[in-house]
Amino acid sequence: MVKVAVIGAGKMGISHLSILGAHPDVTLVGVCDTSKMVTDFLQKYSGVPCYADYKKMVAEAKPEAVFVAVPTKFHYAMIKDILDQGIHVFGEKPLCLSPQEGKELASLAERKKLVNQVGYHNKFIGTFREVKQLLGEKAIGEPYHFTAEAYGPVVTVRKKATWRSDPKEGGGCLLDYASHVIDLVNDLLGPVERVKSSLLKSIYSEDVEDSVYSLLELRSGLSGVLSVNWSDDTYRKMSTSITIQGTKGKIISDANELKVFFREADCPPGYSKGWNVKNLTDFQENVAFYLRGEEYSSQIDYFIDAVQGKVPNVINNFHSAWLTDHAISLIRNTAN
Template structure:
C-alpha cells in the first residue's frame, strides 16, 4: 500500500469516525492523526487504530506534517480552525454547514482558492446517484423548461422535548432544522439551478425545541421566472429516518426523486433513455456507481474519494467552499425574512 497522502481529522464524533473509516480504506491515503477533546475517544483511537492523537487542532498542526484535514467540528469553531489550516497550507474537507454566515463562507472560499488549496464541504446529496441522474435529466431538457420545484426533507429527529443539552439545541453547534436539514434541501436546489435570487414567506416554527426551529418553510424565486418551495420538518414521527424529496415540474413533464428512486412523467416518449410517455420508474440499483468501501451510503465514500482525487489529480470538487457559501447566503435570507415577517406581525 502506498499511503502518499497524510490526512488528519479534527473532531471524531459520528461524522469524523465515518470519514476516518472511509479515508483509511483508500489505497493512496491514510489518516495518521486526529484531534478531539475527548480523552476516551483519543485513547481508543490511539490504542486500536494506531494513530497519533491530540486534544486540539493547534497541537495537531504543530506536530504533524499533513496534506489535508477533515474538519468535523461545530460550525462556530470552524473559522479559527480554517484560518489555521490556511496558514499551514493544508487542503480542507469540512462538514456542513461549514460556517455560520455567508460572509465567513465567502472569505474562506476566496482565500483557499487563492492559495490553490482544495476545499470541499460535505453536502453529501451531490454524490447520491439518484439526485445526480435527476440533475442530468433536467439539464438535458428531458422534462422541458423547468418552471417549478419543491425541495423537502423529513425526519423524526426531535419528536419530544429535547431539553437544552446536545449539539442540536443551538445554532452555534450546527443545530436547528435550518442548519442540520434545510441546508441539505437548499443545497439540492443550488445544485440543480444555482442559488435563488430572493426568498419570501419564510416561517421558522418551534414544535419541541426551545432555542431553535423544528419546521422550515419558504418560497424561493429566480429572476428569470423559475420558482419553488422548501419544506423541512425534523419533528415528523411518521418517518423512520431522514428523507430528502425533490420535485421539478417542466413544460414537458416532471420528475420526483429521493435518495432511492425516481418517478418521471413525460408528455412524449424519450427513446434515448427508453422512457415512455406517462409515468416511468427508476431505482438506485439502475444507476448507482460502485465505490471501493461502503459506510452508511455510497455517497459518503464517493465524496471522500473525490476529495482525495482532487488533491492528487487536480479534479474540480463537486461542492466547494464557494458552493457552501452560496447556500449560506440563502440561509441568511431565510433567517432575515422570518425575522422581518415576525416583526411585521408584532407591529
C-alpha cells in the same frame, strides 16, 4: 499517498475516519478530539497518533489535507488557520454560521489554490445525479415550479439542551437539516437569489426552529417551495426529495427512487413516454468501501482525487457551500 488528519471524532468524524482508513491512497497521520476517552480508544486500537490540540497535531503530523468535523461555530477560525498553512480542507456542513465568513474562506482557498470541499453528500447520490443530467438535457422542458422537502425524526420530544438546541452552535432545523435540501436545490436548479417569505416553527424545541417553510426564487427566475421538518416521527430517518414540474414532463426523486413523466415520445435513451420508475441501483457507482451509503465514500474519493489532481475541484467546493450559507441567511431574514 495523501497524508490526512481528522479534527473531531464525533458521528461524522468517526464515519470519515472509517472510510479514510480503508482508502488505498490515504495515510492517516493524526486524529484530534477533546474527549480523552475517545482519543485513548483510537490510539490503542487504530495506532493513529491522537491529539487534544489541533494546532499541535498539524505542526507535528504535517498533513497535506485535513477533515474538519467539529461544531459549525468552530469552522471559520479553524478552517482559516488550516488554509493559511497551505493545507487542503474538507469541512462538514454547513460551512459557516454567516455567509460573510463562508465567502471569506472560499476566497482564501481560491487564492491559495487549495482543494476545498464541504460534506453535502446529496450530490453523490445516483438518483439526484440523474436528475441533474435530465435537467441539463432539458428532458422535461422548461421547469416552472419545484417542491424541495425533507422530513425525519430528530427532535420528537422535549429534551434537555444539546448543541442541536443552541443556534450559536449551529443547531436548529434550518442549519442542520434544511441546509442539505437548499444545497441540492442550488445544485440542480440554480442558486437561491431571493426568499419571498419564510416560517420557522418550533414544535418541541424552545430556542431553535424544528421546521422550515419558505417560498424561494432562484437566479433563473424559477420559484418553488421549501418544506423541511425534523420533528416528524412518521419517518425512520431523514428523507429528502424534490419534485420538479416542467413544460414537457415531471420529475419526482428521493435518494432511493426516481420517477419521471414524459408527455411526449421524444425521450432520453432508456426512457419512454408516460411514467418511468428507476431505482438508486440503476445509477449508483460502486465504491471500494461501503459505510452508511455509497455517497459518503464517493465524496471522500472525489476529495482525495482532487488533492491528487485527478479531478477538478468543482463539486461541493467552498463557493457552492457559501451560496447555501447565503440562502440560509435570506430565509432567516425573511422569517415570520
